[in-house]
Structure formats: structure tokens, C-alpha cells
Amino acid sequence: MRFLTGLQPSGQLHIGNYFGAIKPAVELQEKGEGFYFIANYHAMTTMESAQALHDNTRALAVDFLACGLDPEKSVFFAQSAVPEVNELAWILSTVCPMGLLERCHSYKEKMARGFAASHALFAYPVLMAADILLYNSDAVPVGKDQKQHLEVTRDLAGKMNDAFGADLFKLPEPIISEVTAVVPGLDGQKMSKSYGNTLPIFGEEKAIRKLINKKVVTDATPLEDPKPTEGSIILALYKLFATPEQYQAMVDAHHAGGVGYGQFKKDLFEAYWEYFRTARERREWILAHPEYVDDVLNRGAEKAREEAQTTLARIRKAVGLGWQ
Ligand code: ADP
Ligand code: TRP
Numbered sequence: 001m002r003f004l005t006g007l008q009p010s011g012q013l014h015i016g017n018y019f020g021a022i023k024p025a026v027e028l029q030e031k032g033e034g035f036y037f038i039a040n041y042h043a044m045t046t047m048e049s050a051q052a053l054h055d056n057t058r059a060l061a062v063d064f065l066a067c068g069l070d071p072e073k074s075v076f077f078a079q080s081a082v083p084e085v086n087e088l089a090w091i092l093s094t095v096c097p098m099g100l101l102e103r104c105h106s107y108k109e110k111m112a113r114g115f116a117a118s119h120a121l122f123a124y125p126v127l128m129a130a131d132i133l134l135y136n137s138d139a140v141p142v143g144k145d146q147k148q149h150l151e152v153t154r155d156l157a158g159k160m161n162d163a164f165g166a167d168l169f170k171l172p173e174p175i176i177s178e179v180t181a182v183v184p185g186l187d188g189q190k191m192s193k194s195y196g197n198t199l200p201i202f203g204e205e206k207a208i209r210k211l212i213n214k215k216v217v218t219d220a221t222p223l224e225d226p227k228p229t230e231g232s233i234i235l236a237l238y239k240l241f242a243t244p245e246q247y248q249a250m251v252d253a254h255h256a257g258g259v260g261y262g263q264f265k266k267d268l269f270e271a272y273w274e275y276f277r278t279a280r281e282r283r284e285w286i287l288a289h290p291e292y293v294d295d296v297l298n299r300g301a302e303k304a305r306e307e308a309q310t311t312l313a314r315i316r317k318a319v320g321l322g323w324q
Contacts, residue, residue: 001032034074081301
């Protein structure tokens with residue numbers, strides 16, 4: 001079983017990324033072979049500078065490794081280390097109806113947020129399909145917002161099979177964890193860097209403490225009164241980090257009253273801080289050994305490229321791109 005997922009290097013990772021994408025990817029390393037990459041071609045569609053793209057790519061490699069990606073078990077690489085993916089994207093785009101892309105939510109959402117309508121932004125799902133199909137992936141762990149892109153991928157794979165041979169591509173399955181399908185942000189909307197409501201995975205202790213204290217939205221129930229558990233952002237976040245017993249104790253304390261939101265926020269911080277302790281320590285080590293990151297990414301690129309070239313040779317032949 002081969003699992004593949006990509007993460008865009010578009011800024012500081014938050015716990016929505018962790019529970020929606022990173023943790024599932026790390027866990028799947030035990031169940032099969034992981035192909036995990038940094039989607040830097042995709043990030044070009046919204047990146048403000050070359051320097052930012054470069055720095056974020058590096059930072060994401062460090063953070064993903066710190067979160068438990070094991071380069072002995074998974075192939076970890078930068079998308080741009082395998083330029084073959086662009087050729088497959090071109091081939092797929094020849095069977096891709098405009099209407100399919102016009103219906104994509106993420107494109108419409110980016111237009112609504114004021115991004116210029118570039119061809120790359122529009123064709124983004126085709127490149128994503130190429131990422132997935134180039135490496136013969138069986139399953140793709142992603143957050144709920146990427147589900148439609150998986151449908152596009154399956155659609156394009158099906159069209160290619162119809163046009164050029166029934167078993168050219170296998171149809172990949174999305175893996176979407178329902179438990180943590182959507183991690184709420186500090187304001188209760190979906191956590192997203194575009195909403196400015198994120199809790200970073202890695203940050204300074206004092207700053208995060210302050211962030212939780214100031215930004216997690218609560219109601220105005222007085223300290224001594226029972227507090228609503230329904231829709232509580234503190235509880236929803238605490239649940240991600242606490243043991244079931246700790247979580248139940250906080251629910252009980254909400255019902256009983258007599259404990260203020262300040263205390264609950266403190267408990268939330270402590271659970272969060274403990275949860276990422278190992279990852280934080282590993283990150284310190286990785287930051288002190290930049291050559292380790294280079295080595296991992298170089299080895300990953302080599303393996304990924306070999307696989308990509310084999311697939312591409314097969315596809316080129318099937319679609320008639322040879323001339324001898
Ligand atoms: P953002 O919304 O902050 O821009 P991305 O779109 O870059 O995050 O998402 C990267 C990965 O993290 C995707 O697989 C996405 O589904 C997942 N993800 C992002 N935010 C959340 C969230 N709040 N809950 C669950 N998964 C999320
Ligand atoms: N579009 C994904 C995101 O924004 C990133 C991505 C690019 C990806 N290519 C992929 C995810 C292939 C899974 C598989 O999160």
C-alpha cells in the first residue's frame with residue numbers, strides 16, 4: 001500500500017495542519033510506504049517572494065521531520081526535485097474539461113479572497129492529480145477541504161484509462177479522518193492561516209501562552225456559574241491534547257461551575273505544550289544539524305525521481321509521445 005500526501009510550504013504550521021495532514025501521514029508510515037513531499041510548485045501560485053518560498057520550504061522540511069516523519073520508512077522530497085511531474089500535468093490537462101476545474105471550490109475561494117486569476121491557480125488540481133498519479137499512490141491522506149481535488153484526480157485517471165488503456169492508472173482513495181476532520185481555530189471558525197486564528201505547532205512558550213489566553217474565544221459566564229460545553233472552543237481544542245480522563249474532568253468542571261475560563265485556558269496550554277514536547281526537542285536537534293535535512297531531501301528526491309521516470313516512460317509510450 002502506498003500513501004502519498006503533499007503539504008504546501010506556505011507559512012508556519014498550525015495544529016489544523018498537524019491533525020488534518022501530518023499526524024495521519026506519520027501514523028500511516030506503520031501501515032505501508034509513505035511518499036510525502038513539500039508542494040513548492042503549488043505554493044508558487046500564492047507566494048509573495050522567491051526568498052519566502054525557499055525559506056518556507058526549508059522550514060516545512062524541518063517541522064515535518066520533527067513531527068515524526070521517518071525518512072527510513074518514507075520517501076520525503078521537494079516537489080520541484082522531480083520536474084517530471086509537470087510533464088504528467090500537461091498530459092493530464094489534455095483530457096481535463098474546463099468545467100471540471102471551474103467547479104473547484106478552492107479556486108473559487110481564492111478568487112473571492114482577491115488572488116489574481118492565474119492559469120496556475122486554475123490548473124492547480126491538475127498538478128495535484130499529477131503528483132498523485134506519478135507515484136502510483138493507493139491512498140491520499142488529506143483534510144476535508146482537499147476531497148474535491150481527489151475527485152478530480154480520480155476523474156482524470158479514469159479519462160486517461162478510457163482514452164489510452166484500461167490499467168494505465170489506479171484510482172487513488174482519499175483518507176479523511178472524520179475524528180479530526182476540521183480543527184477549529186481560536187475563534188471557532190475552521191483553523192486556517194488565512195483567517196489568522198491559528199495555534200502554531202511550534203512557537204515560543206510565552207507567546208503561545210499569551211495567544212491562548214487572549215485569543216481563544218469564550219462567553220461571559222461568571223466564574224462561579226456552570227459553563228456551556230456545547231460549542232466550547234477550549235474543550236474542542238483540549239480534546240485534541242488531553243487524555244480522555246483529563247478531558248472528562250474539564251467537562252465536569254464546566255458543568256459544576258466555580259472554575260474560570262482563565263484556569264481552563266491554562267490547562268489547555270499545559271496539555272498542548274506537553275503534547276508537542278518530543279517534537280519540539282527533535283526540532284531543536286534538526287535545526288542544529290542542517291546537513292541532516294539536506295541528506296534526507298536528497299535521498300528522497302533520488303528515489304522519487306526514479307519512480308517518476310519509470311511511470312512517465314510508460315505514460316509517454318501509451319499516449320504516443322515516442323517517435324522511434
Ligand atoms: P490553511 O487552511 O491554514 O491554509 P492548508 O490549506 O495549507 O492550511 O492545509 C494543509 C493541510 O492541512 C491540508 O491537508 C488541510 O486539509 C489540512 N488542514 C488545514 N487546516 C485544517 C483544519 N482546520 N482542520 C483539519 N485539517 C486542516
Ligand atoms: N493541495 C494540497 C494542499 O493545499 C497540497 C498538495 C499538493 C497535495 N499536491 C498534493 C496533497 C497531492 C495531497 C496529494 O493542502
